[in-house]
Amino acid sequence: MNRSKTLKANAKINIFLKVCGKYENGYHRLYSLFQEISICDEITVETDDSKKFDIELSGSVTEDKTKDLCYKAAKAFWDNAGIDPVYTKITSVKNTPSQAGLGGGSSDAAAVLLALQEFFSCPIPKEDLNNIAAKLGADVPFFLYGNSALCEGIGEIVRPVPSLSGIPMILMKPSEGVSTGICFNKVDSEPSLFDEESYRKEIEDIFFDGDLTAVERLKKSAPVLTNDLQAPAIELVPVISDLIGVLSDKGAFISRMSGSGSAVFGVFEDEAKRNAAYEELINDGKYKDILIIKTSMI
Numbered sequence: 001m002n003r004s005k006t007l008k009a010n011a012k013i014n015i016f017l018k019v020c021g022k023y024e025n026g027y028h029r030l031y032s033l034f035q036e037i038s039i040c041d042e043i044t045v046e047t048d049d050s051k052k053f054d055i056e057l058s059g060s061v062t063e064d065k066t067k068d069l070c071y072k073a074a075k076a077f078w079d080n081a082g083i084d085p086v087y088t089k090i091t092s093v094k095n096t097p098s099q100a101g102l103g104g105g106s107s108d109a110a111a112v113l114l115a116l117q118e119f120f121s122c123p124i125p126k127e128d129l130n131n132i133a134a135k136l137g138a139d140v141p142f143f144l145y146g147n148s149a150l151c152e153g154i155g156e157i158v159r160p161v162p163s164l165s166g167i168p169m170i171l172m173k174p175s176e177g178v179s180t181g182i183c184f185n186k187v188d189s190e191p192s193l194f195d196e197e198s199y200r201k202e203i204e205d206i207f208f209d210g211d212l213t214a215v216e217r218l219k220k221s222a223p224v225l226t227n228d229l230q231a232p233a234i235e236l237v238p239v240i241s242d243l244i245g246v247l248s249d250k251g252a253f254i255s256r257m258s259g260s261g262s263a264v265f266g267v268f269e270d271e272a273k274r275n276a277a278y279e280e281l282i283n284d285g286k287y288k289d290i291l292i293i294k295t296s297m298i
Contacts, residue, residue, distance in 0.1 A: 001048075001049045002046070002047070002048050002049075002050075003045075003047045003119045004044065004045070004046045004047075005044070005045055005115045005118065005119070006042060006043070006044040007042070007043050007044075007045070007111040007114065008040040008041075008042060008111075009040055009041040009042070009043045009096075009107040009108045009111040009143070010036045010037060010038065010040040010107055010143075010298060011036070011037050011039040011102040011103055011107060012034050012036055012037060012102060012103045012107070012139065012143070012258075013034075013035050013037055013101075013102065013169075013259075013263075013265050014032045014033065014034060014035075014101070014227060014258050014259050015032075015033040015034075015035050015164075015218070015225055016032060016033050016203070016221075016224070016225040016226055016227060016256075017030065017031075017032040017226075017227045017229060017259065018031045018032065018192075018194070018196075018199065018226070018228055019184070019191070019228045019229070022188065027138075027154045028154070029153060029154070030138065030151065030152065030153070030155065031150070031151075031152050031196070031199075031200065032150070032151050032152075033148070033149075033150055033151075033161070033203070033225075034139075034142045034148070034149050035147075035148050035164055035297050036143075036146045036297070036298050037169065037171075037295045037296065037297055037298060038296050038298050039095060039102070039171070039295050040095060040096065040107075041092060041093060041094050041096050041104060041107065041108050041111075042092070042093040043070070043091070043092055043093075043111040043112060043115070044090070044091040045074075045088065045111070045112055045116065046088070046089040046090075046091075047086050047087060047089075047116075048086065048089075050087075051086070051087035052087060053078075053085045053086060053087055053088075054087055054088070055071055055074045055075060055078075055088050055089075055090070056087075056088070056089040056090070057070060057071055057089075057090050057091075057092070058089065058090070058092070059091055059093060060092060061094065061098070069105040069106065069136060069137065069140075070090045070092060070105075070108050070109055071090070072136055073108075073109035073110070073112040073136055073140075074088050074090060074112050074116065076132045076135070076136060077113055077116045077117075077124070077132075080124055080132055081116075081120060081123040081124055083120060088116070090112055092108060097171075097173045097263060097291060099178065099262065100173050100177075100258070100259075100261070100262060100263035101178070101257065101258040101259025101260050101261045101262065102171075102258055102259070102263055103139040103142075103143065103259065105137070106136070106137045106138075106142075107139075107143045109133075109136050109137065109140050109143075110133060110140050110141075110142075110143030110144050111143070113132070113133060117129065129144065130144065130156060130158070131156065134153075134155055134156035137155075138154050138155035139155060139259075140155070141156050141158050142155065142158055144158070145158050145160060146298075147160060147163055148160065148161050148162070148164045148165070148207075148297070149161060150204070150207070161207045162207065162208065162214075162217075163214065164214045164217070164218065165214070165297055166214070166297065166298075167214055167215060167218070167268075167296060167297045168267075168268045168271045168273075168274035168294075168296045169265050169266060169267050169268065169274065169294075169296055169297065170247060170250075170252070170265070170266045170268070170274060170277060170278055170293070170294060170295070171263050171264070171265050171291075171293040172243045172246075172247065172265075172266075172281070172287070172290050172291070172292055172293075173262060173263040173264075173290065173291040174237060174240065174243065174262050174289070174290055174291075175290075175291075176237045176239070176262055177237075177261075177262055178233045178236055178237055178240075178260050178261035178262045179236065179260075180259075180260040182232070182236060183229045183232045183233055183236070183260045184229070184260075186232035186235070187228055187229065187232060192228050199224065202221075202224060203221065203224070206221045207221070214297075215269060218253070218254060218267060219253060222253060222254050225254060225256065226256075227256055227257055227258075227259075229257070229259065229261070230244075230256065230257045230261075233257055233260060233261040234257075237261065237262050240257055240262055243264040244256065244257065246281070246287075247264060247266030247277075248266070250266065250277035250280060250281065251268060251269075251277055252266030252268055252277070253267060253268070253269060254266070254267040255267070274294065275294070278292065278294045
């Protein structure tokens with residue numbers, strides 16, 4: 001039997017990201033609001049019962065396929081599904097910038113897990129699938145749910161919040177990437193002191209408030225929507241600070257770095273303001289080496 005499914009593997013931004021400490025195993029304890037955005041890779045998963053078992057990749061950017069997150073996701077599925085593995089081919093069409101803090105590879109991996117689960121009638125229980133996803137990477141569990149969600153722990157605790165879908169944005173991505181490891185090391189050496197309990201209450205009172213529109217929730221919370229990795233990332237790639245500033249100057253009511261960077265996002269009240277800012281940016285020669293993308297929350 002042959003099976004085939006093509007999925008959109010959407011990118012994400014971190015509307016805020018707090019590093020709350022470190023577990024004994026060395027993993028960081030995080031608290032973050034993840035938001036899916038319209039930029040996406042396309043992942044096609046195919047299986048063929050008649051062929052000898054193998055996991056084949058097409059479109060991978062890694063020389064060693066075993067290091068590709070899609071391969072790791074497929075292998076993890078077959079290792080845990082409790083059924084005989086069959087030939088699996090994964091074809092990737094990449095659109096999400098890499099080294100950007102947008103979770104492209106993690107979203108691709110989640111798409112593989114979801115497709116294989118669908119093909120074989122969900123042989124892995126939801127909780128177990130979530131744990132498998134967390135072992136693949138901190139961002140992967142979120143992409144099993146998508147939309148808007150508060151993520152905690154090492155990423156394995158995912159709580160959906162009322163949707164922020166439809167809010168327009170601009171992404172700006174410099175050519176330089178940021179070392180996630182170095183960023184976290186800098187945060188460890190100079191941890192930010194904040195009242196975690198009060199912060200959580202403030203965030204959750206706003207984002208679970210059904211009387212506020214999506215834009216109102218973001219505007220009300222904007223002063224506390226900080227990313228603990230932003231300052232160390234700016235030390236490594238100073239242009240990040242310039243891009244945050246220019247998006248604010250162009251009318252974004254929130255402009256931040258996503259994840260560990262180096263992509264920066266600006267959030268706009270409406271499409272007209274976003275579109276006007278986008279036209280100004282792409283026609284400004286100062287930003288000819290910057291990838292500028294018009295997108296939205298979904």
